[in-house]
Amino acid sequence: xxxxxxxxxxxxxxxxxxxxxxxxxxxxxxxxxxxxxxxxxxxxxxxxxxxxxxxxxxxxxxxxxxxxxxxxxxxxxxxxxxxxxxxxxxxxxxxxxxxxxxxxxxxxxxxxxxxxxxxxxxxxxxxxxxxxxxxxxxxxxxxxxxxxxxxxxxxxxxxxxxxxxxxxxxxxxxxxxxxxxxxxxxxxxxxxxxxxxxxxxxxxxxxxxxxxxxxxxxxxxxxxxxxxxxxxxxxxxxxxxxxxxxxxxxxxxxxxxxxxxxxxxxxxxxxxxxxxxxxxxxxxxxxxxxxxxxxxxxxxxxxxxxxxxxxxxxxxxxxxxxxxxxxxxxxxxxx
Amino acid sequence: xxxxxxxxxxxxxxxxxxxxxxxxxxxxxxxxxxxxxxxxxxxxxxxxxxxxxxxxxxxxxxxxxxxxxxxxxxxxxxxxxxxxxxxxxxxxxxxxxxxxxxxxxxxxxxxxxxxxxxxxxxxxxxxxxxxxxxxxxxxxxxxxxxxxxxxxxxxxxxxxxxxxxxxxxxxxxxxxxxxxxxxxxxxxxxxxxxxxxxxxxxxxxxxxxxxxxxxxxxxxxxxxxxxxxxxxxxxxxxxxxxxxxxxxxxxxxxxxxxxxxxxxxxxxxxxxxxxxxxxxxxxxxxxxxxxxxxxxxxxxxxxxxxxxxxxxxxxxxxxxxxxxxxxxxxxxxxx
Numbered sequence: 286x287x288x289x290x291x292x293x294x295x296x297x298x299x300x301x302x303x304x305x306x307x308x309x310x311x312x313x314x315x316x317x318x319x320x321x322x323x324x325x326x327x328x329x330x331x332x333x334x335x336x337x338x339x340x341x342x343x344x345x346x347x348x349x350x351x352x353x354x355x356x357x358x359x360x361x362x363x364x365x366x367x368x369x370x371x372x373x374x375x376x377x378x379x380x381x382x383x384x385x386x387x388x389x390x391x392x393x394x395x396x397x398x399x400x401x402x403x404x405x406x407x408x409x410x411x412x413x414x415x416x417x418x419x420x421x422x423x424x425x426x427x428x429x430x431x432x433x434x435x436x437x438x439x440x441x442x443x444x445x446x447x448x449x450x451x452x453x454x455x456x457x458x459x460x461x462x463x464x465x466x467x468x469x470x471x472x473x474x475x476x477x478x479x480x481x482x483x484x485x486x487x488x489x490x491x492x493x494x495x496x497x498x499x500x501x502x503x504x505x506x507x508x509x510x511x512x513x514x515x516x517x518x519x520x521x522x523x524x525x526x527x528x529x530x531x532x533x534x535x536x537x538x539x540x541x542x543x544x545x546x547x548x549x550x551x552x553x554x555x556x557x558x559x560x561x562x563x564x565x566x567x568x569x570x571x572x573x574x575x576x577x578x579x580x581x582x583x584x585x586x587x588x589x590x591x592x593x594x595x596x597x598x599x600x601x602x603x604x605x606x607x608x609x610x611x612x613x614x615x616x617x618x619x620x
Numbered sequence: 621x622x623x624x625x626x627x628x629x630x631x632x633x634x635x636x637x638x639x640x641x642x643x644x645x646x647x648x649x650x651x652x653x654x655x656x657x658x659x660x661x662x663x664x665x666x667x668x669x670x671x672x673x674x675x676x677x678x679x680x681x682x683x684x685x686x687x688x689x690x691x692x693x694x695x696x697x698x699x700x701x702x703x704x705x706x707x708x709x710x711x712x713x714x715x716x717x718x719x720x721x722x723x724x725x726x727x728x729x730x731x732x733x734x735x736x737x738x739x740x741x742x743x744x745x746x747x748x749x750x751x752x753x754x755x756x757x758x759x760x761x762x763x764x765x766x767x768x769x770x771x772x773x774x775x776x777x778x779x780x781x782x783x784x785x786x787x788x789x790x791x792x793x794x795x796x797x798x799x800x801x802x803x804x805x806x807x808x809x810x811x812x813x814x815x816x817x818x819x820x821x822x823x824x825x826x827x828x829x830x831x832x833x834x835x836x837x838x839x840x841x842x843x844x845x846x847x848x849x850x851x852x853x854x855x856x857x858x859x860x861x862x863x864x865x866x867x868x869x870x871x872x873x874x875x876x877x878x879x880x881x882x883x884x885x886x887x888x889x890x891x892x893x894x895x896x897x898x899x900x901x902x903x904x905x906x907x908x909x910x911x912x913x914x915x916x917x918x919x920x921x922x923x924x925x926x927x928x929x930x931x932x933x934x935x936x937x938x939x940x941x942x943x944x945x946x947x948x949x950x951x952x953x954x955x
Contacts, residue, residue: 289738289838289944314782403624429780437950441776444930444951445768445923447649503624505952571953573919577912584908588780595779609624615772615946616779617840618906 292598292619294319298364300390301325302381303371304332304340304352306464307395310590311368313341318594318620324359325352327371356381361388365601368593369394373492375402379409382424383416391422391600393593397493399426400436401500401609404509414607423600424607429588430456434565435497435552437610440504442569442577449505449571451549458556458582459563460535467585471535472518473558480518480533490516491554494540498550502542504611509542509550519557534558592616627933627954629654633699634932635725636660637716638706639667639675639687641799642730645925646703648676653929653955659694660687662706691716696723700936703928704729708827710737714744717759718751726757726935728928732828734761735771736835736944739844749942758935759942764923765791769900770832770887772945775839777904777912784840784906786884793891793917794898795870802920806870807853808893815853815868825851826889829875833885837877839946844877844885854892869893927951 297320301312304327316322325337332340337350353359356367367385372378375398382399385392402410417424426432435454443449460471472480472489483489495512502509519535535557543549565579595616603613632655636647639662651657660672667675672685688694691702702720707713710733717734720727737745752759761767770789778784795806807815807824818824830847837844854870870892878884900914930951938948 289841292841433780437779438776440952441773441950443953444772445764445918445926446930446953447922447926448953504950506624506627506954573922575914575918576916577914579910579912581911583780583910587782587908591780591782595781611950614949615776615839617775618778618781618783619841 290598294620295321297321297366297597298323300356300359300361300364300367300385302356302367302369302385303327304329305370306466307586307589308368308370309341310586311370311593312337313343314590314594315368316341316343316345316347320620321363322347322350323364324361325350326354326356326359327352328354356384356388361390364390366391366393366597369396370593373397375399375406375409379413382413386416386420386422386424389420389422392424393596393600394426395428395589395593396426397428397431398496400428400431400493401496401503403503404499405496410607417607418605421605423603423605425596425600425610427592427596427610429583429585429592430491431493431497431500432610433588433592434583435494435554436500436504439501439567439569440611442567442575443505445573446569446575447572449548449569451551451570452501453551453553453568453570455553455566456555456582457560457563458554458585459558459560460556461558463586468558471556471558472533473535475533477518477520477531477533484516490536491538491556494538494552494554498540498542498552500609500611501552502544502550503609505548507544507548507550510545512540512542514538514540519555519560521559535560591618595619625933629955630656632656632701632932633658635691635694635696635699635702635720637691637702637704637720638662639664640705641801642921642924643703643705644676645921646705646928647672648678649925649929650703651676651678651680651682655955656698657682657685658699659696660685661689661691661694662687663689691719691723696725699725701726701728701932704731705928708732710734710741710744714748717748721751721755721757721759724755724757727759728931728935729761730763730924730928731761732763732766733831734759735763735766735828736831736838738838739834740831745942752942753940756940758938758940760931760935760945762927762931762945764918764920764927765826766828766832766835767945768923768927769918770829770889771835771839774836774902774904775946777902777910778840780908781904781910782907784883784904786886786905787836788886788888788903788905790888790901791890791917792895792898793889793920794893794895795891796893798921803893806891806893807868808870810868812853812855812866812868819851825871826873826891829873829887829889833875833877833887835944835946836887837879837885838944842879842883842885845880847875847877849873849875854890854895856894870895926953930954
């Protein structure tokens, strides 16, 4: 609506798929905002059958909703949207996304690879897009990164530009205060050899940097000829003990891509324990040149849960299909 | 489209209403990008009948388009959108906007008061909205400010927030290198008495700061109880001569508004000759707290012309009616 859009939280019914740290934060947030939680699903045996309110740590009864082991056991008739926080790898998440869409639900997912699957997994993306259109629902991958900090926000910065030749985005995140899973993911405390082994095994590092590069380029109408991704350890004295110079404190990841015409995207992510000067930094090169900084940066866990909740009114108003974030007008808090 | 949207500039036909500095910059830009300029209108007697190419300083013939004194004399059949850069006051601009819509054209205008007219001129806004819907076209006010720097961009910054209690935006612009009309508008070189007289007569200051506050609040779903606007001189030594301490170097404008629940918007605009540290600065208060800076700021004239051009694909894909910028997905350069 032109005058500023209204949100009626009590008219929004949600199903929560995946009750890890982010899934719980999302469910708590939409509950706080007055949405109706219709169902919850998690494959963990120790969650099956438990009252959702207890899992979320809420005193509210949540209409007696319990955690189901499978979406088929949830009465989805009065739900509008599934909030899917269950995995980073799209091929693994796809069956869950498809099931939710087949149940007639819009789906918003934190699956990092869903943020922009068109270039890396075109067949899977096309299939999910087709399923969404057939069901008349919208499918969207979002989160702080991919989804916002290194793609949506930098894309927004090009709006006042006559032309853009390249974009550099740097995200420096402190992992020390973050959830344990993230600290493990960045390899803090490992030796350089252990880090290399973890990278080789695919256990370490942020998933989705290349997808952010793809998403940002696509938002600008650029066709990248390819994306190169590197991952190296941040080395340093993590815990103040002597002789820790060889100890890994985190990851240094870079994704770069260029078009045939030489337009270029470069995303750098430094995430570790005890990193100096956490921040977001964006340089848009072109006319005009723009340099944007966010001192302290955007806190990842809070922001991802907020983004999932904040996009809901935009998703409900969007056309069916597999969308990307820059297809949507700006999300904002509601409720 | 989900994969990044395509723009076919040669399928875009434009009519340019108003050939002042910004209107000329807009026309040159869409021409550079390959759009078809179908017509041009300006009420200035010395422009009437002149070849548009000559007015724009282009060697291209532009299909022999000449400047008409009235839109009725332009063959609008092959045009899609009118780019209207003719005045800051909506009541004065409205007849021109209505005529373009009646001709079946989408309209993008730099008229500052069009950026968010719903609260200050609800009857006029409602009428223009009705006319746009009746004609099946979209009407949008945009520019760097209002339109982007103090409304769209700050609204985008709330996307990763659980909640927001207030937003402060500061825009410090150097007017020294800008067009003469702007330098006059900020009162540079006047005495304090002359400045006060100019403010009283409505000759000085930036038009639209209150509209930006309204637009930003509406984008967040906030209903402001009112907006207070103040305008004061920036005093200082403009040209390096002794004894210039009382001379005006620019304007210091503030627009504030609050909701009944205490949510607050505060926009501050300092624009003058020789201002220190030009920049954009935004503080989003809530969870998380976000602080964003754009050192050097966003250059106004370049950015306004770019925004008018950049929104065109988004406007063509938008629903009919009087829209505001935050109704649209992020614009970006094309062509």
